[in-house]
Amino acid sequence: MIELVVVLAVIGLLTSMAQPAFDGLMARLSLRSASMTVIQTLRTARSRAMAEGRAYAVMFDGGGTSYQVTGGAEVDRVPLPPRVTFGAAAGVLGPPSSPTTPPPASGVTFHQAHVIFLPDGTLSPGPGTIYLTGRGAGTEATMAISVTIAGHPRRYAWEGGQWRVL
Secondary structure (H helix, E strand, O other), X not given: OHHHHHHHHHHHHHHHHHHHXXXXXXXXXXXXXXXXXXXXXXXXXXXXXXXXOOOEEXXXXXXXXXXXXXXXXXXXXXXXXXXXXXXXXXXXXXXXXXXXXXXXXXXXXXXXXEEEEOOOOOEEOXXXXXXXXXXXXXXXXXXXXXXXXXXXXXXXXXXXXXXXXX
């Protein structure tokens, strides 16, 4: 009986020590998933704008936890997963092409926090970047999605004080 109690105590101790690492891992996985969803949403909006011959807009709730797509028959609201918000962690510099200044608090550099894809696939009013940050157990990770004037999105991860293309 004493051996069983000792084994259960050791398992409990190991579980409590592993929980913060697991929480941080879940935050990073949520961030990665959210960034892939946002980039797919941008690609789909661009493709639909070109295929249907009308503008599609993706509007971001800067500093918040959702965005919406308009242009089709209905407005689609997309929530970010738990632990993920628009914005950048402390110490992150932007834009990814030339990181020199901290990103805006809203996490969105597009004019009025929205992207409009025109029927020819280009952007209006111009290029910009969306910053997403995942938080968990004292850790923060930031990813960015930059969209060129031609409408092509690209994902980046902030690692070791610099941006890495994904």
